[in-house]
Amino acid sequence: MRRYLTPFLFLSPATLLILLFFFTPVVATILLSFTDLSTTTFKNPSWVGLKNYQDLLADPFLKKIFLNTVKYVALTLAFNVGMGLLLALLTSLVPERYGDPFRALWLLPRILPPVVYVFIWQGLLAEAPMGLVSDILGVSKNWLVAAPWTVVILANGFVGASFGMLIFTSAIRSISRELFYAAAVDGATTWQTIRRVVLPMLAWPILFVTAYQTLSLLTSFEYILLLTDGGPGFYTTEVWSLRAYHLALSNYFGNVEFGLGAAMAAVLVVIGVVVSLFYLKIFNFKALVTEPKIEIY
Amino acid sequence: MKAGRYVLAAVLFFGLALAQKTITLKAWTIGPDDPSITRLKNLEAAVERLNALLEIEGADYRVKLEGDFDTTDWDPYLRRVLLAFQSGEAPDIVQASAAPLIGVWATAGYIAPITAETSKYGTFKDVFPTLWNAVTFKGEVFGVPQDTEARPLYFNKTLLKKLGWSDAKIAELPKMIERGEFTWDDMLAVAKEALDKGVIERGKGYYHRPKNGPDFHMWYRAFGGTSYDEATGKLVFDQQAALRYFTWLKKAVDAGVLEKDRLDGNWSRFHENVTSGKVLFFSGGTWNWAEWKTQWVKDKGGEDWLWQNFGFAPQPAYKKGGKPITLSNPQAYMVSANSKHKELAAKILAFVMMPDLDARHAVGSGHLPVLQATASLTGDRFIREVSYLLNYTTFAPQHPDFPKWQDALYRGVSAVESGQVSPEEAVRVVAAEMKRALKDQVMIK
Known part of the structure; x- marks a missing residue:
């Protein structure tokens, strides 16, 4: 009994938090998704079983929204990880006094409140004479409406890239100097050093950033909500989580469907779990967490 | 002797003042257009008038209004109202589009029927009769018309x-x-x-x-x-x-x-x-x-x-x-079902139904008056010339x-x-x- 007491004491705070803030909402969402809870039935919701899920499958727009989500997550993720890696490598190759301020600059989008950040984007992309992009290009267009996907991905990407940048930079910094010296002695070019020394050492951070960003992109919709609200036009940039939000919390005359929205959210939970397992599999998680065969001191 | 009388009067006066209750009511209103701030200002004016009357009547209470005017958009406003309804913390008076929100909220049991109150106060009698249709759901009146408008x-x-x-x-x-x-x-x-x-x-x-x-x-x-x-x-x-x-x-x-x-x-x-x-x-x-x-x-x-x-x-x-x-998408003031002062809220709404307040809102915000007396009161050219559009008006169906x-x-x-x-x-x-x-x-x- 005593054997388990110490680990239990150490694990219980985190376990409690996970139960309270992660597990309970998931259970609540799933339970909600089996009810017809909406504005009008709030006082007397009834149990409807799988009806909300049947409704979802019958939704003629669901395929479009699903494909939008795949597009949004894949492209933004590629930008976030790629740009984060590029920034980390570039700023690590130059002396710290140049690299550090440059990295700080890339943190700006992240520390700005989303509403302010989106206002800046909208301002830049407006028609001439207000919009800077229109002014510079000499073509007066509302660029947000003309190229909504590019804007959505860039606006999210500029925020997301700094996350990867920070993680990768610290990972690069923690690579033992001796490895670089050894590579230099062997006559490796910069590219070869990156390819053969740095990148293999970054496998774990890349897995972490990829997995973490995939999951957060699946559920994040605030920048899309503020930029396009799923438009312009017909579900052009509406993604799964935004649709769930629209169903559960937003309607012109305020008649919202919590049950249906919860069903969409529950599907997202399942997708999230499946994606996580997939990542663990392809990045060979077990091998990553085994003890290293060589230790460098 | 004289001084004694003053002291007595003072004691009585302060005693009364202490005995006097202040009842606080909350009201949420929305434009979202800025000029429609009179949706709130008129409620405040009505409370002032009601208090003046209570003063004359020597009533033992006064009314205080904690008002809020939203200029963001319908979507966040209605979400806020909905969450307030659900948590039982809705304001006493809520203003929103009569149709179909009255149908939605009455079905959900969030707003209280005020049929009896609206027939009790004379000021309601001057409201354009068609507007009552927009605030009636299943035979009960659930709101008081606040303004109407046309979409030219x-x-x-x-x-x-x-x-x-x-x-x-x-x-x-x-x-x-x-x-x-x-x-x-x-x-x-x-x-x-x-x-x-x-x-x-x-x-x-x-x-x-x-x-x-x-x-x-x-x-x-x-x-x-x-x-x-x-x-x-x-x-x-x-x-x-x-x-x-x-x-x-x-x-x-x-x-x-x-x-x-x-x-x-x-x-x-x-x-x-x-x-x-x-x-x-x-x-x-x-x-x-x-x-x-x-x-x-x-x-x-x-x-x-x-x-x-x-x-x-x-x-x-x-x-x-x-x-x-x-x-027309008439606006209405509604009384929330969990309000502890439904009677009083309805009374405030009776005091809002004054042609001068109606005119002030109509002229200031480009909406059309709800009282028949107002039309003749205001000399505003736009209100006068645009009002004929109401002959062609339709409403949203009162379906939840x-x-x-x-x-x-x-x-x-x-x-x-x-x-x-x-x-x-x-x-x-x-x-x-x-x-x-x-x-x-x-x-x-």
Whole structure:
């Protein structure tokens, strides 16, 4: 009994938090998704079983929204990880006094409140004479409406890239100097050093950033909500989580469907779990967490 | 002796003052347009008047109002109200669109019926009778009309002149629309001509609102659609009418008269282009007139500039000889079901039903009065000249599921306008979405 007491004491705070803030909402969402809870039935919701899920499958727009989500997550993720890696490598190759301020600059989008950040984007992309992009290009267009996907991905990407940048930079910094010296002695070019020394050492951070960003992109919709609200036009940039939000919390005359929205959210939970397992599999998680065969001191 | 009497009086006075209760009521109101702040200011004035009367009556309580006026948008406001209702912390008085919100909230049990109160106070008797329909649900009155409005088709007189129209012809345009001689197709032809002759830029022949709203239901009805069946109490979707409407939208986009991305969600851009005189025809609301006057053309001459440049008419019919249309979305004050002071809240609403307050709101915000006495009281030219549109008005059906109906129709409009699907396909998509969301509550014709 005593054997388990110490680990239990150490694990219980985190376990409690996970139960309270992660597990309970998931259970609540799933339970909600089996009810017809909406504005009008709030006082007397009834149990409807799988009806909300049947409704979802019958939704003629669901395929479009699903494909939008795949597009949004894949492209933004590629930008976030790629740009984060590029920034980390570039700023690590130059002396710290140049690299550090440059990295700080890339943190700006992240520390700005989303509403302010989106206002800046909208301002830049407006028609001439207000919009800077229109002014510079000499073509007066509302660029947000003309190229909504590019804007959505860039606006999210500029925020997301700094996350990867920070993680990768610290990972690069923690690579033992001796490895670089050894590579230099062997006559490796910069590219070869990156390819053969740095990148293999970054496998774990890349897995972490990829997995973490995939999951957060699946559920994040605030920048899309503020930029396009799923438009312009017909579900052009509406993604799964935004649709769930629209169903559960937003309607012109305020008649919202919590049950249906919860069903969409529950599907997202399942997708999230499946994606996580997939990542663990392809990045060979077990091998990553085994003890290293060589230790460098 | 005398001093003793003063002391006694003072003791009595302060004693009374201490015994006097202050009852605090909360009220939430929304524009979202800035000039509609009188929706709150009028409530405050009513409370002041009520307190003055309580003073005279020597009542042992006074009323304090904690008011809030929202200028963000309907969506966040209604979400806030909904969450407040659900957590049992709703304000005593809530203002919102009468139809269909009264249907939605009364069904949910969030608002209290006030039928008895509205027949108790005399001030309610002067309300335009038709407006009571908008606040009545299943035979009970659930709100007090706050204002109403109409949604005109505006036209730019200066641009029409550039196109070669005479003053007489421009002045005749609203009458032609009333008689059903100038239809949506005629409007499209005029706008196309303006584009071809370089009078307007591409896409600026016709503007409508940039996001979801009750107007799309109005245009669907302008194209001959019905949305509600009185006999069964069910919503209706008329596929032929929707097809006519969607086809018109497609023709307008293809002709370069209507922007493909008109639904860009940006009201500022709408007002900016309209008030810089670039747009030939545009559907808006009467309250836009107040916004333009006070916010957009203030430096150009204010209302005079509007009279010189803009004219208004009902929304045209879709075929020759048809009836034009507009839509009113009356606002109402409602009393929440969990209020501890329902009687008092209703009393405040009785004090708000004063012609001077009604007039102040109508003139200041470009809405139309709810009291019959007000119309004669105000000398405002716009109110006087635009009020005839109410002869052509329609309301949203008081059906709790109407919001879903409207959302589905709006999706169809956005799909056609952005060129993502054909009008025929859009009708099918809307019908399918309505069937999914409304089940047996909608009849697809």
